[in-house]
Amino acid sequence: xxxxxxxxxxxxRLRKTIDDGPFDAVLIVSxxxxxxxxxxQFTSQLKIRDRLTIIVWARxxxxxxxxxxxxxxxxRRGSWIGDLRTYREFHQQPMDLVADVLKELKLETGHIGYExxxxxGLYLGQLAAHLPNARIDPCDTLLARARMFKTAREIELLRDxxxxxxxxxLATWSTAREGETEKSMSRRLADAILGSGADMTxxxxxxxxxxxxxxxxxxxxxxxxxxxxxxxxxxxxxGYFSNIGRTAKLGPLNDEDRSIWSRLRDIxxxxxxxxxxxxxxxxxxxxxxxxxxxxxxxFPFGHNGHSVGLMIHERxxxxxxxxxxxxxxxxxTVETRVRWPGRIGYHMEDLFLITESGPELLSDAFDNEEILxx
Numbered sequence: 001x002x003x004x005x006x007x008x009x010x011x012x013r014l015r016k017t018i019d020d021g022p023f024d025a026v027l028i029v030s031x032x033x034x035x036x037x038x039x040x041q042f043t044s045q046l047k048i049r050d051r052l053t054i055i056v057w058a059r060x061x062x063x064x065x066x067x068x069x070x071x072x073x074x075x076r077r078g079s080w081i082g083d084l085r086t087y088r089e090f091h092q093q094p095m096d097l098v099a100d101v102l103k104e105l106k107l108e109t110g111h112i113g114y115e116x117x118x119x120x121g122l123y124l125g126q127l128a129a130h131l132p133n134a135r136i137d138p139c140d141t142l143l144a145r146a147r148m149f150k151t152a153r154e155i156e157l158l159r160d161x162x163x164x165x166x167x168x169x170l171a172t173w174s175t176a177r178e179g180e181t182e183k184s185m186s187r188r189l190a191d192a193i194l195g196s197g198a199d200m201t202x203x204x205x206x207x208x209x210x211x212x213x214x215x216x217x218x219x220x221x222x223x224x225x226x227x228x229x230x231x232x233x234x235x236x237x238x239g240y241f242s243n244i245g246r247t248a249k250l251g252p253l254n255d256e257d258r259s260i261w262s263r264l265r266d267i268x269x270x271x272x273x274x275x276x277x278x279x280x281x282x283x284x285x286x287x288x289x290x291x292x293x294x295x296x297x298x299f300p301f302g303h304n305g306h307s308v309g310l311m312i313h314e315r316x317x318x319x320x321x322x323x324x325x326x327x328x329x330x331x332x333t334v335e336t337r338v339r340w341p342g343r344i345g346y347h348m349e350d351l352f353l354i355t356e357s358g359p360e361l362l363s364d365a366f367d368n369e370e371i372l373x374x
Contacts, residue, residue, distance in 0.1 A: 002080040007039040008238075010151050011080070017146040018057050024110035025058035025102060026139045027127075030118035032310035033143050035239040035326035037063065040078045043199075044069060052123065055081070056101045066097045082322045095123050097128030100257070113139025119225040144315050148307060149329040153238070155353060159330065161237035162351055164196030166244050166366035169231055173248045176374055178225050182206050182218030189233060198235030203243055203312060205232040213233075225251040229374070230347045234312065241312045244348030244363055245335055248372035260338065260346055261371050263295040268336040268348055271304065271318070273330055275352050281305075281322030288318065288336070296357040297301060297338045307335040330354045331362065346371075 004011045013068040014037060018026055028037050031045050037055050042049060053071065057063040062083065067075055069086040076084070102112065108131055114124065116138030129137060150158070172189040186206040195202050200249050206218035220366060222227065227250050234243040249257060270291060274284045287303055292299035305318035307330060314352040316324045316332065326332070331353050339345035348368050366372075 001076065001082060002039060002078065004080045007080055008151065008153050008157070009036040009039065009283075010149065010297070011037075013149060014143075014146045017142060017303050019059050021059070021142050023059070023113035023114070023137075023138070023142070025056055025105065026113035026142070027098065027115065027119070028055035028057060028063075028143065029053070030115050032239075033115065033141045033147075035310050036147055038075065038079045038081055039240045040071075040075055040270065044070075049120070051089055052136075054094060055107075056098060058105050058107065061105070064101050065126070066094055066101065068094070075079075079165050092301050093126065095126040096130070099127060100227060101364070102131060107134070109133045111135045111137070113137060113142065113262060115140055115143065118353055129346065135188050136364065145324075146314060147309060148324075149327070150309065150331055150353075152373065154309065154311055155331070155362070157238060157240050158242070158351065159364075161198070161235065161240055161242040162244060162363040164198065164237070165193055165235050165242040165366040166246070166363060168192030168196050168235075169233060169244065169246055170366040170372070173229060173246075173372060173374055176223065176229065176248075176250060178250065179222050182221050182223070184218075185219035185223075185229075189231070193233070193235040196235070197240075198237050202209055202234045202236050202241055203232060204234075205230070207231075207345070209340055211345075213339045213343050214340040214345070215339070223250055226256070227347065228344055228371075230345055231318065232347055232349065239278075241308055241310070242363075243308055243312050243333065243349065244351075245337065245347040245369060246366060246372070247348065248374055249348045250374050253371060253373060257346075257371060260297070264336050264338060264346060264348060267291045267295065267297075268334055268350075271334045271336065272350075272352060272359055275328050275334070275354050277327060277356060280325050281316045281318045281332075282317045285322070291337075298340075299338075301337070303335075305335045305349070306341055307332050326354045327354050328354055 209227040229248040303319040307314040335349040336346040
Protein backbone atom coordinates (compact mmCIF):
# COMPACT_ATOMS: atom_id res chain seq x y z
CA UNK A 1 0.00 0.00 0.00
CA UNK A 2 1.25 3.48 -0.90
CA UNK A 3 2.26 5.80 1.93
CA UNK A 4 1.01 9.37 2.34
CA UNK A 5 4.42 10.90 1.59
CA UNK A 6 4.64 8.99 -1.71
CA UNK A 7 1.74 10.82 -3.36
CA UNK A 8 2.19 13.07 -6.38
CA UNK A 9 0.40 15.95 -4.69
CA UNK A 10 1.20 17.62 -1.38
CA UNK A 11 -0.89 15.77 1.22
CA UNK A 12 0.72 17.64 4.10
CA ARG A 13 -0.47 20.93 2.59
CA LEU A 14 -3.94 19.53 1.87
CA ARG A 15 -4.22 18.13 5.40
CA LYS A 16 -3.19 21.49 6.90
CA THR A 17 -5.62 23.32 4.62
CA ILE A 18 -8.47 21.16 5.89
CA ASP A 19 -7.35 21.31 9.53
CA ASP A 20 -7.03 25.11 9.45
CA GLY A 21 -10.21 25.64 7.42
CA PRO A 22 -13.74 26.49 8.57
CA PHE A 23 -15.20 23.00 8.04
CA ASP A 24 -15.48 20.08 10.43
CA ALA A 25 -15.19 17.81 7.39
CA VAL A 26 -15.00 18.21 3.63
CA LEU A 27 -16.42 15.91 0.97
CA ILE A 28 -14.04 15.48 -1.97
CA VAL A 29 -15.92 14.24 -5.02
CA SER A 30 -14.73 15.84 -8.30
CA UNK A 31 -12.41 13.84 -10.59
CA UNK A 32 -9.60 16.37 -10.20
CA UNK A 33 -9.70 16.56 -6.41
CA UNK A 34 -10.12 12.80 -6.05
CA UNK A 35 -7.06 12.32 -8.26
CA UNK A 36 -5.14 14.72 -6.04
CA UNK A 37 -6.28 13.47 -2.63
CA UNK A 38 -6.41 9.72 -3.35
CA UNK A 39 -3.52 9.64 -5.85
CA UNK A 40 -5.65 7.38 -8.06
CA GLN A 41 -7.26 8.21 -11.41
CA PHE A 42 -10.94 7.20 -11.55
CA THR A 43 -11.29 7.21 -15.33
CA SER A 44 -14.94 6.20 -15.58
CA GLN A 45 -16.06 9.05 -13.33
CA LEU A 46 -15.58 11.39 -16.29
CA LYS A 47 -18.30 9.48 -18.15
CA ILE A 48 -20.36 7.69 -15.46
CA ARG A 49 -21.24 10.50 -13.08
CA ASP A 50 -23.47 8.42 -10.80
CA ARG A 51 -20.61 6.05 -9.92
CA LEU A 52 -19.57 8.41 -7.17
CA THR A 53 -16.41 8.23 -5.14
CA ILE A 54 -16.41 10.50 -2.09
CA ILE A 55 -13.56 11.15 0.31
CA VAL A 56 -14.77 12.25 3.74
CA TRP A 57 -11.90 14.16 5.30
CA ALA A 58 -12.59 15.45 8.81
CA ARG A 59 -10.46 17.99 10.61
CA UNK A 60 -7.69 16.32 12.58
CA UNK A 61 -8.41 12.86 11.18
CA UNK A 62 -7.32 10.60 8.36
CA UNK A 63 -9.59 10.50 5.29
CA UNK A 64 -12.24 7.84 4.72
CA UNK A 65 -13.20 6.89 1.17
CA UNK A 66 -16.69 5.85 0.04
CA UNK A 67 -16.11 3.99 -3.21
CA UNK A 68 -17.95 1.68 -5.60
CA UNK A 69 -16.85 -1.93 -5.19
CA UNK A 70 -15.81 -1.84 -8.87
CA UNK A 71 -12.90 0.40 -7.83
CA UNK A 72 -11.94 -1.28 -4.56
CA UNK A 73 -9.01 -3.33 -5.86
CA UNK A 74 -7.57 -0.35 -7.77
CA UNK A 75 -7.78 1.89 -4.72
CA ARG A 76 -6.20 -0.67 -2.41
CA ARG A 77 -3.32 -1.06 -4.84
CA GLY A 78 -2.76 2.57 -5.78
CA SER A 79 -3.97 4.86 -3.00
CA TRP A 80 -2.56 5.71 0.41
CA ILE A 81 -6.08 5.90 1.89
CA GLY A 82 -6.72 2.67 3.76
CA ASP A 83 -10.19 3.17 5.28
CA LEU A 84 -12.62 2.24 2.49
CA ARG A 85 -16.41 1.94 2.69
CA THR A 86 -17.66 0.18 -0.44
CA TYR A 87 -21.09 0.08 -2.08
CA ARG A 88 -22.67 -1.86 -4.94
CA GLU A 89 -24.00 0.54 -7.56
CA PHE A 90 -27.75 0.26 -8.24
CA HIS A 91 -28.08 -1.61 -4.91
CA GLN A 92 -26.93 1.08 -2.47
CA GLN A 93 -26.82 4.88 -2.55
CA PRO A 94 -23.32 6.30 -1.98
CA MET A 95 -24.67 9.30 -0.08
CA ASP A 96 -26.22 6.91 2.46
CA LEU A 97 -22.71 5.68 3.27
CA VAL A 98 -21.37 9.23 3.39
CA ALA A 99 -24.04 10.16 5.92
CA ASP A 100 -23.21 7.06 7.96
CA VAL A 101 -19.52 8.04 8.04
CA LEU A 102 -20.33 11.58 9.18
CA LYS A 103 -22.58 10.21 11.91
CA GLU A 104 -19.82 7.81 12.95
CA LEU A 105 -17.55 10.87 13.27
CA LYS A 106 -20.27 12.55 15.38
CA LEU A 107 -20.68 15.35 12.85
CA GLU A 108 -24.48 15.20 12.47
CA THR A 109 -24.62 18.86 13.48
CA GLY A 110 -21.22 19.82 12.10
CA HIS A 111 -20.14 22.20 9.36
CA ILE A 112 -19.67 20.10 6.22
CA GLY A 113 -17.96 21.32 3.05
CA TYR A 114 -18.86 19.94 -0.38
CA GLU A 115 -17.79 20.65 -3.95
CA UNK A 116 -20.59 22.89 -5.17
CA UNK A 117 -19.16 23.08 -8.67
CA UNK A 118 -19.45 19.30 -9.09
CA UNK A 119 -21.82 17.54 -6.67
CA UNK A 120 -25.31 17.45 -8.17
CA GLY A 121 -28.35 18.82 -6.39
CA LEU A 122 -29.85 15.32 -6.18
CA TYR A 123 -26.96 14.05 -4.06
CA LEU A 124 -26.80 17.21 -1.98
CA GLY A 125 -30.50 16.80 -1.22
CA GLN A 126 -29.96 13.19 -0.15
CA LEU A 127 -27.19 14.25 2.23
CA ALA A 128 -29.26 17.10 3.67
CA ALA A 129 -32.16 14.71 4.29
CA HIS A 130 -29.86 12.42 6.28
CA LEU A 131 -28.30 15.31 8.22
CA PRO A 132 -31.04 17.92 8.71
CA ASN A 133 -29.14 19.67 11.51
CA ALA A 134 -25.80 19.93 9.71
CA ARG A 135 -24.58 23.10 8.05
CA ILE A 136 -23.54 22.21 4.49
CA ASP A 137 -21.63 24.78 2.40
CA PRO A 138 -19.38 24.79 -0.69
CA CYS A 139 -15.65 24.26 -0.12
CA ASP A 140 -14.41 24.58 -3.72
CA THR A 141 -12.11 27.54 -3.08
CA LEU A 142 -10.45 25.82 -0.12
CA LEU A 143 -9.57 22.74 -2.18
CA ALA A 144 -8.50 24.79 -5.19
CA ARG A 145 -6.17 26.81 -2.99
CA ALA A 146 -4.35 23.67 -1.83
CA ARG A 147 -3.78 22.55 -5.44
CA MET A 148 -2.37 25.89 -6.61
CA PHE A 149 1.08 24.96 -5.32
CA LYS A 150 2.80 22.27 -7.36
CA THR A 151 5.19 19.72 -5.92
CA ALA A 152 8.51 19.01 -7.63
CA ARG A 153 7.04 15.81 -9.06
CA GLU A 154 3.99 17.65 -10.41
CA ILE A 155 6.25 20.23 -12.05
CA GLU A 156 8.31 17.55 -13.77
CA LEU A 157 5.15 15.79 -14.93
CA LEU A 158 3.83 19.04 -16.39
CA ARG A 159 7.19 19.80 -18.03
CA ASP A 160 7.25 16.36 -19.67
CA UNK A 161 3.60 16.64 -20.70
CA UNK A 162 4.14 20.02 -22.35
CA UNK A 163 7.26 18.80 -24.12
CA UNK A 164 5.40 15.77 -25.42
CA UNK A 165 2.50 17.85 -26.72
CA UNK A 166 4.69 20.56 -28.24
CA UNK A 167 6.89 18.06 -30.05
CA UNK A 168 3.78 16.25 -31.30
CA UNK A 169 2.43 19.49 -32.79
CA LEU A 170 5.82 20.38 -34.28
CA ALA A 171 6.04 16.96 -35.95
CA THR A 172 2.48 17.26 -37.26
CA TRP A 173 2.95 20.67 -38.84
CA SER A 174 6.45 19.92 -40.12
CA THR A 175 4.94 17.22 -42.35
CA ALA A 176 1.79 19.12 -43.38
CA ARG A 177 1.29 19.51 -47.12
CA GLU A 178 -1.04 21.49 -49.35
CA GLY A 179 -4.34 19.66 -49.77
CA GLU A 180 -4.34 17.98 -46.37
CA THR A 181 -7.49 18.62 -44.34
CA GLU A 182 -7.64 20.15 -40.89
CA LYS A 183 -9.21 16.89 -39.68
CA SER A 184 -6.27 14.91 -41.03
CA MET A 185 -3.82 17.16 -39.19
CA SER A 186 -5.90 16.78 -36.02
CA ARG A 187 -5.86 12.99 -36.29
CA ARG A 188 -2.11 12.92 -36.82
CA LEU A 189 -1.65 15.31 -33.91
CA ALA A 190 -3.83 13.13 -31.68
CA ASP A 191 -1.80 10.05 -32.58
CA ALA A 192 1.43 11.91 -31.81
CA ILE A 193 0.15 13.22 -28.47
CA LEU A 194 -0.90 9.70 -27.46
CA GLY A 195 2.44 8.42 -28.67
CA SER A 196 4.18 10.91 -26.38
CA GLY A 197 2.62 9.26 -23.33
CA ALA A 198 -0.78 10.91 -22.98
CA ASP A 199 -3.77 8.81 -21.92
CA MET A 200 -6.12 10.93 -24.02
CA THR A 201 -6.18 14.17 -25.98
CA UNK A 202 -7.74 17.40 -24.77
CA UNK A 203 -8.69 20.81 -26.19
CA UNK A 204 -7.94 19.87 -29.80
CA UNK A 205 -8.36 23.20 -31.60
CA UNK A 206 -7.00 23.08 -35.15
CA UNK A 207 -7.57 25.67 -37.87
CA UNK A 208 -6.12 26.86 -41.15
CA UNK A 209 -6.70 29.89 -43.36
CA UNK A 210 -9.93 31.73 -42.56
CA UNK A 211 -10.72 29.13 -39.89
CA UNK A 212 -7.90 30.45 -37.70
CA UNK A 213 -10.25 33.31 -36.86
CA UNK A 214 -12.36 30.77 -34.98
CA UNK A 215 -11.58 28.62 -31.95
CA UNK A 216 -12.85 25.26 -33.12
CA UNK A 217 -12.01 21.67 -34.02
CA UNK A 218 -10.65 20.72 -37.42
CA UNK A 219 -12.93 20.58 -40.45
CA UNK A 220 -12.74 19.16 -43.99
CA UNK A 221 -11.08 22.37 -45.19
CA UNK A 222 -7.98 21.60 -47.28
CA UNK A 223 -4.98 23.74 -46.40
CA UNK A 224 -3.40 25.88 -49.10
CA UNK A 225 -0.03 27.54 -49.53
CA UNK A 226 -0.22 30.90 -47.80
CA UNK A 227 -2.51 29.67 -45.00
CA UNK A 228 -1.82 30.44 -41.37
CA UNK A 229 -2.11 27.31 -39.20
CA UNK A 230 -3.26 27.64 -35.58
CA UNK A 231 -3.66 25.13 -32.76
CA UNK A 232 -4.56 25.19 -29.08
CA UNK A 233 -4.09 21.61 -28.00
CA UNK A 234 -3.18 19.28 -25.18
CA UNK A 235 -3.32 15.86 -23.63
CA UNK A 236 -4.01 14.19 -20.31
CA UNK A 237 -0.86 12.70 -18.80
CA UNK A 238 -1.37 10.65 -15.61
CA GLY A 239 -4.32 12.89 -14.77
CA TYR A 240 -2.51 16.18 -15.55
CA PHE A 241 -3.24 18.35 -18.59
CA SER A 242 -0.99 20.01 -21.10
CA ASN A 243 -2.33 23.02 -23.01
CA ILE A 244 -0.19 24.85 -25.56
CA GLY A 245 -0.87 27.33 -28.34
CA ARG A 246 1.21 27.66 -31.48
CA THR A 247 1.02 29.30 -34.91
CA ALA A 248 2.61 28.23 -38.21
CA LYS A 249 2.31 29.11 -41.90
CA LEU A 250 2.33 26.97 -45.00
CA GLY A 251 4.67 29.10 -47.07
CA PRO A 252 6.59 32.33 -46.48
CA LEU A 253 5.52 35.02 -44.03
CA ASN A 254 4.24 38.35 -45.30
CA ASP A 255 4.50 41.81 -43.75
CA GLU A 256 1.13 41.48 -42.00
CA ASP A 257 2.20 38.21 -40.35
CA ARG A 258 5.45 39.75 -39.13
CA SER A 259 3.76 42.91 -37.85
CA ILE A 260 1.00 41.13 -35.94
CA TRP A 261 3.33 38.51 -34.50
CA SER A 262 5.88 41.10 -33.41
CA ARG A 263 3.20 43.01 -31.51
CA LEU A 264 1.82 39.85 -29.92
CA ARG A 265 5.29 38.76 -28.84
CA ASP A 266 5.91 42.15 -27.22
CA ILE A 267 2.69 41.71 -25.23
CA UNK A 268 3.63 38.13 -24.36
CA UNK A 269 7.10 39.06 -23.10
CA UNK A 270 5.81 41.90 -20.91
CA UNK A 271 3.14 39.68 -19.38
CA UNK A 272 5.58 36.83 -18.76
CA UNK A 273 7.83 39.20 -16.83
CA UNK A 274 4.91 39.99 -14.50
CA UNK A 275 4.63 36.37 -13.30
CA UNK A 276 6.33 37.07 -10.00
CA UNK A 277 5.39 36.62 -6.33
CA UNK A 278 2.99 39.31 -5.13
CA UNK A 279 1.50 40.17 -8.53
CA UNK A 280 -2.14 39.22 -9.17
CA UNK A 281 -3.81 37.83 -12.27
CA UNK A 282 -6.00 40.92 -12.31
CA UNK A 283 -2.94 43.16 -12.64
CA UNK A 284 -1.57 41.02 -15.48
CA UNK A 285 -4.94 41.10 -17.25
CA UNK A 286 -5.25 44.88 -16.96
CA UNK A 287 -1.75 45.28 -18.39
CA UNK A 288 -2.66 42.88 -21.19
CA UNK A 289 -5.74 44.90 -22.15
CA UNK A 290 -3.73 48.14 -22.16
CA UNK A 291 -0.99 46.60 -24.32
CA UNK A 292 -3.52 45.33 -26.87
CA UNK A 293 -4.93 48.83 -27.12
CA UNK A 294 -1.42 50.28 -27.50
CA UNK A 295 -0.64 47.81 -30.30
CA UNK A 296 -4.02 48.33 -32.03
CA UNK A 297 -5.07 44.70 -31.58
CA UNK A 298 -8.59 43.69 -30.50
CA PHE A 299 -8.92 42.10 -27.07
CA PRO A 300 -12.41 40.65 -26.48
CA PHE A 301 -11.16 37.81 -24.27
CA GLY A 302 -12.15 37.18 -20.66
CA HIS A 303 -8.74 35.86 -19.68
CA ASN A 304 -5.18 35.72 -20.99
CA GLY A 305 -3.77 32.69 -19.19
CA HIS A 306 -4.35 30.38 -16.28
CA SER A 307 -2.82 27.82 -14.02
CA VAL A 308 -3.07 24.22 -15.17
CA GLY A 309 -2.80 20.79 -13.60
CA LEU A 310 -5.64 18.39 -12.90
CA MET A 311 -7.89 20.78 -14.83
CA ILE A 312 -7.04 22.80 -17.92
CA HIS A 313 -8.18 26.03 -16.27
CA GLU A 314 -7.08 26.30 -12.65
CA ARG A 315 -6.60 29.32 -10.44
CA UNK A 316 -4.90 31.70 -10.35
CA UNK A 317 -6.29 32.93 -13.69
CA UNK A 318 -5.15 35.99 -15.62
CA UNK A 319 -8.58 37.57 -15.46
CA UNK A 320 -10.24 40.75 -14.13
CA UNK A 321 -11.58 39.05 -10.96
CA UNK A 322 -8.36 37.32 -9.85
CA UNK A 323 -6.88 38.86 -6.70
CA UNK A 324 -4.93 35.85 -5.40
CA UNK A 325 -1.27 36.94 -5.42
CA UNK A 326 1.19 34.67 -7.20
CA UNK A 327 3.55 32.75 -4.95
CA UNK A 328 6.61 30.66 -5.67
CA UNK A 329 5.55 27.14 -6.59
CA UNK A 330 2.51 28.16 -8.61
CA UNK A 331 2.34 27.79 -12.39
CA UNK A 332 0.59 29.86 -15.05
CA THR A 333 0.24 29.95 -18.78
CA VAL A 334 0.40 33.20 -20.72
CA GLU A 335 -1.99 32.91 -23.67
CA THR A 336 -1.71 35.86 -26.02
CA ARG A 337 -3.77 35.74 -29.20
CA VAL A 338 -5.78 37.74 -31.67
CA ARG A 339 -8.66 36.72 -33.93
CA TRP A 340 -10.57 38.32 -36.74
CA PRO A 341 -13.42 35.82 -37.32
CA GLY A 342 -13.85 34.91 -40.96
CA ARG A 343 -10.36 36.15 -41.84
CA ILE A 344 -7.38 35.14 -39.67
CA GLY A 345 -6.11 34.43 -36.16
CA TYR A 346 -2.77 33.98 -34.36
CA HIS A 347 -2.24 32.13 -31.07
CA MET A 348 0.58 31.52 -28.58
CA GLU A 349 0.49 29.88 -25.16
CA ASP A 350 3.30 28.75 -22.87
CA LEU A 351 3.55 27.51 -19.28
CA PHE A 352 5.73 29.06 -16.58
CA LEU A 353 6.75 28.17 -13.05
CA ILE A 354 6.68 31.13 -10.67
CA THR A 355 9.86 31.36 -8.61
CA GLU A 356 11.37 33.93 -6.26
CA SER A 357 13.82 34.93 -9.01
CA GLY A 358 11.28 35.19 -11.83
CA PRO A 359 9.28 33.03 -14.25
CA GLU A 360 10.77 29.75 -15.51
CA LEU A 361 9.62 28.41 -18.87
CA LEU A 362 8.28 24.85 -18.58
CA SER A 363 6.97 24.47 -22.16
CA ASP A 364 10.47 24.66 -23.59
CA ALA A 365 9.94 22.55 -26.73
CA PHE A 366 8.85 23.99 -30.13
CA ASP A 367 10.25 27.53 -29.86
CA ASN A 368 7.49 30.11 -30.08
CA GLU A 369 9.47 33.29 -30.75
CA GLU A 370 8.75 33.24 -34.48
CA ILE A 371 5.92 31.79 -36.54
CA LEU A 372 6.93 28.33 -37.77
CA UNK A 373 7.30 28.33 -41.55
CA UNK A 374 6.36 24.97 -43.07
